Amino acid sequence: MYKWKRIKLRNRDIEENLIFGLTFLGIILIAVAIVMPFIVRIFYMPLVEGYNTIGDLGAIGDYIGGTTVAFLTAASVILLLATIIMQRKEIKISQQSIEHLVEQTRASIDQAEEARKETQITNETMKRQQFETTFFNMVSLHHSSTEKLISNNARGREVLYKALQSFGKKYYELVDKDFKKLYIANNYQDVVNFIMQLQDLKVSQAYNVSLEKKQEVIIAFKKLDFDDLRHRQINNKIVRDFFNFYHSHNEDRIKEGYTKFMYQFDRFLNSHHNSIITILRFLSESDYEKRIN
Known part of the structure; x- marks a missing residue:
């Protein structure tokens, strides 16, 4: 039992680390995709002959655009995986909460049933004591009159x-x-x-x-x-x-x-x-x- 709990805790730690790593990697890829056009402009602007406007960097832009989309796509996939993993974890937590709630409800029902039985026993005991007291008082009065x-x-x-x-x-x-x-x-x-x-x-x-x-x-x-x-x-x-x-x-x-x-x-x-x-x-x-x- 103790070993099984340790395995569950270790799996949960791995899952949390994986979510954190995927999320962090996705954010980095998005940041790289955002910064990449500016880096390219700054880096390639002196190297292009006859550069007058940013339009002269069109060919380079197409190239960088193609490579940037890959980063964004990868970031989307990674973040989607992180989201799926997080949702699965939340679903597990929800299931555990529901199971815990069901157990609590079942325990409450059992407690209510036990309380009902105890109350019934108490009432029966009180009724019996009242019956016996009344009966023995009547018998005592009868003996006295006799x-x-x-x-x-x-x-x-x-x-x-x-x-x-x-x-x-x-x-x-x-x-x-x-x-x-x-x-x-x-x-x-x-x-x-x-x-x-x-x-x-x-x-x-x-x-x-x-x-x-x-x-x-x-x-x-x-x-x-x-x-x-x-x-x-x-x-x-x-x-x-x-x-x-x-x-x-x-x-x-x-x-x-x-x-x-x-x-x-x-x-x-x-x-x-x-x-x-x-x-x-x-x-x-x-x-x-x-x-x-």
């Missing part, structure tokens, strides 16, 4: 735990009621056989139940706790059918259970639910949530 919950002897998260238990209990009671009603209506003999099995297993709810009396069978069946029977590991089709019925998640029963639940706990949990809804709405409307989706 800790302030009071219901009977329960406080804070214990209120939520008891509310959840209450909702599960109310839903269980609705399922239990509907299931037993349907089973008595459609499978009464299975109910009688089930009570008989419980009597053999000495389950207290089935004691002293007369299997011939439908009313006693129905009352005993309605008092049965299927969850307790499952914990006792009593294997019967009715028990299995009940829990299949329980996990079917009927929408109407869920709504009814939720209505009863909210009637009891709405005054305690209204602000808590509103806080959760606000957080969820904030997340759903944020750009980050939309990108994930």
Whole structure:
């Protein structure tokens, strides 16, 4: 690389010296062509016989004129060469300037692109920080409101735990009621056989139940706790059918259970639910949530 630069500098020096030499030689030739008629007149005037006027030097003038034209022609050619060389040099300089300008423009474009990317990253970072700050503030306020919950002897998260238990209990009671009603209506003999099995297993709810009396069978069946029977590991089709019925998640029963639940706990949990809804709405409307989706 360094050697190549030295060669370029040496070529440029040679080119400049050549231009200077040709220009200087051309000027000298023009000066000689201008001075030559006067030199000839002064030199040849004493040598011409019968010289009266400058016209008597006509023959000599023709001779000198012919030789002077040669000098002028040579000077013109030399100066033309010098001009061509100078123009070529200027064109090279112009090309280099254009290339340098193109490089600068390309560098400016690259810098502008980098600046745009950095600005975009900065904006994204600021937006994300703003999102995170807002989100964590909302969560902090939600936790604060949760800790302030009071219901009977329960406080804070214990209120939520008891509310959840209450909702599960109310839903269980609705399922239990509907299931037993349907089973008595459609499978009464299975109910009688089930009570008989419980009597053999000495389950207290089935004691002293007369299997011939439908009313006693129905009352005993309605008092049965299927969850307790499952914990006792009593294997019967009715028990299995009940829990299949329980996990079917009927929408109407869920709504009814939720209505009863909210009637009891709405005054305690209204602000808590509103806080959760606000957080969820904030997340759903944020750009980050939309990108994930």
